[in-house]
Amino acid sequence: MLEGRSRGELSRVALKRASRSRQPALSSGQRSLSGKAGPARIPRRRRTEDGQHLLEQLGLWLGWILGNRIPTAQQLNFRTWTIGLVLVIALFLTGARLIYLQHQQAPMLQERAQAQQRAQLRPFIPRRSILDRHSIAKQQAELLAVDRPVYTLWAHPRLFGRRTPQDIAAALAPVLRRPVEQLTEQLSSTNRAVRVERWVSQEVADQIQALYLDGLELVSERQRIYPQKEMAAEVVGYVDLDHQGQAGLEYAQQGLMERTVQPVTIPRDGYGQLLAAEVPEGLLQSRETVLQLTLDMRLQRAARAALKTQLQRFQALRGTVIILQPRTGEILALVSEPTYDPNRYFEFDPGLFRNWAVTDLYEPGSTFKPINIAIGLDAGAFSADERVYDEGRILIGQWPIQNYDYHQRGAHGWMSVTDILRQSSNVGMVHLMRRLDPRQYYNALVRLGLNERSGVDLPFEPASRLKPLRQFVTVPVERATTAFGQGFALTPLQLASLHCIIANGGWKVQPHVVRGLVEKDTDTLVWGSAQPQPVRVLSEQATLSVRTQMRDVVDFGTGQSAKIEGYEIGGKTGTAQKAGVRGGYLPGKRITSFVGYFPAIRPDYVILAVLDEPRGEDAFGSTTAAPIVRSIIQEIITLEGIRPNAT
Incomplete structure (x- = not known):
């Protein structure tokens, strides 16, 4: 009976039954191994039971390892050493990993952590705006460039x-x-x-x-x-699609144009959002500074309009007008024609991007005669009332030199210094400058600025060119041609700068168009364009004499086209042969010009107008360029409210 059996017997009975139940019965299609041979094929059910048996054995082995059975002392020691070894290896690997993270990857991990916890903000600051010389705070200044x-x-x-x-x-x-x-x-x-x-x-x-x-x-x-379009293109320039300056001030003052702001670090919260309370005050309201120029757009417009009129009338190749403040060197207007619209620069000839008033050399002709007379007077080579005989035509070695009106007038006879300047006598100038020691003459030209750049803050200015000292001293014709403004080359801006020396009483100043960085709301000058101290290169007495003589040129001489009744204007005409690229002079080509001082004796304005290759038999400095200067002075009189008889 079941009740009388022990637990051990019951276990043995259960095991026997289980073993019997695991023995498969032979199907009708199979035979026993002891009988006649049938296919020796293991049924699928048996393979499954073998897999279960293997799992049972694996479970028993793991149970022994994990302690399902009571281990012996030897087994217990083995387990202890095994677990200890595993722990030691784990501790070693953990320590090695910590050392690697602390020493090898610490900077990188620290950088990642800071990137997650903090953010750097750099406010968007556009390129600086450019304005003319008038008050910005009072909204009188004109905008020339803006982002x-x-x-x-x-x-x-x-x-x-x-x-x-x-x-x-x-x-x-x-x-x-x-x-x-x-x-x-x-x-x-x-x-x-x-x-x-x-x-x-x-x-x-x-x-x-x-x-x-x-x-x-x-x-x-x-x-x-560029709101003014072509009106100031030759000065301002333009930027390309990458916002990089390619001409004018946009190129030359690239560093001033780009505004830099130090990045600000702001912490993040746990969700990566910026903490608004940590944003410093005024981050997005930084002081706005703009680049202010010395240009007066009122004079810029007047100069361009007058220049266009004369260019069309005489069908000239190109022209330029420069207005300077002689005591400071400030450029009040600088116009070149033809020009371009910087808003659509890609539609224009790239040759127009070069401001030829700054970049191109030419022989000035008679507009240089006042400078030569000032050099001679300053050196004491002759006096203001000196007289020389003008034959109308002379030979220097084998080279003939004559006056522009020689075929009409012949010899001029005896002439004073004022007459020479008034009638623009080439022969008279040669005789005057012969009285000056050649080396002293050369050194004076260099002292005034020839053979060097003017230092203007516009790009691509070349140095003026004067013959070498040895050639100048030993070859008489070199000094003779220099006496009436040929045989050397300079830019229109460099010539205007030399005339500032005479206009301001003998001081050499540097022309410039950048006034500095100005706070937009207060007109406060934050940074000013550093200019060298003026250097005296001519005496006050010599320059005063020349200014007086130039007033007579406008009143009684070749400059009468610039005369305005009731106002004293000084000036000098110039008509020069145009030099070729390969030397010599181009037949029938000339460059005409006129330089004016207003007022004549104590000038506030030096105005130079130059026309390249004007056409017509009457194309001279007095007919082409002098009317331009006259028109500009009339505009100045109106703008400034200057009364007649002002000196």
Whole structure:
């Protein structure tokens, strides 16, 4: 009976039954191993039971390891050593990992942690604006260049969704003010990204966003705008698509144009968001400084209008007008024609980007005669009332030199220094400058600034060119041609700077167009353009005599075209042969010019006008350039309210 059996017997009975139940019965298609041979194939059920048996054995072994059975002392020691060894290896690997992280990867991990916990902000600061010389705070200054936020509109046809390119084009056409057909063709040309429109203004961008069209993208950019267009292009220059200056001040003063702001570190919260309370005050309200120039846009317009008139009248190749403040060297106006619109610079000849008043050398002709007379008077080679005989034509070695009117007048006879300047006598100038020691003459020219740059803050200025000292001293014709302004070369701006020496009483100043960086709201000069101290190179008495003589040139001589009744104006005409690139002079080509001082005796303005290759038999400095200066002085009189008889 079951009740009388022990637990051990019951266990043995259960094991026997289990073993019997695991023996498979032979099917009708199989035979026993002791009988006649049938296929010796292990049934699928048996393979499954063998796998279960293997798992049972594995479980028993793991149970022994884990202590399901009571271990012996030897087994217990083995387990202890095994677990201890595993722990030691784990501790060693952990320590090695900690050492690696602390010493090898510590900087990198620290940088990652700081990047997660803090953020660096650099506010967007546009390129500095450029304005003229007038008050900014009082809104009197004229804006010459400014950055504005713009967008580029991109279309991604694959993201249009259920809308067709025709639908998108129909929605964009009234906003972009473009034909629907043109936009449809543009959007249907490819499945890739399409640049639909560039330089989209903020207002238009807002309208596009309000359409809520899938597949459109507005990419923020900066655009440099020049509100005055071509009016100051030769001075301001332009920037390319990468916002890099390529001409004018945009190129020469690239460092001043780009504003730099130190980045600010702001902590983040646990979600990576910036902590607004930690943002420093005034981060987005930094003091705005602008680049202020010495230009007076009122005079710039007057100069350009007068120059255009004369260029068209005489069909000249090109022309320039320069207005300087003689005591400071400030450039009040600098105009070159033809010019370009910096907003659309890509439509113009690249040759126009070069400001030839600053970059191109030429022989000045008779406008240099006042400077030579000042040198002679300062050196004591002759006096202001000196008289020489003008034969009308002379030979220097084998080279003939004659006056421009020799064939009409012949010899001028005895002439004073004032007469020589008034009648623009070449022969008279040669006789005067012969009285000056050649080496002393050469050194005086160098002292005034020949053979060097003027130092203007505009790009690409070359040094003026004077013959070598040995050639100048030993070859008489070199000194003779220099006496009436030929045989050497300088730029129009360099010539105007030399005339500032006479106008201001003998001081050499540096021409410049940058006044400095100014706070927009207060007109406070934050940084001023550093200028060298003026250097005296001529005496006050010598320059005063020349200014008086130049007043007579306008009142009674070749400069009468610049005369304005009731006002004293000094000036000198110039008509020079045009030198060729390979030497010599171009037949029939000339450069005409006129330099004026206003007022004549104590000038506040030095004005130089130059025309390159004017056409016509009457194309002289007195007919082409002097009227330009006269027109500008009339504008100055009106703007400044100068009364007649002012000196």
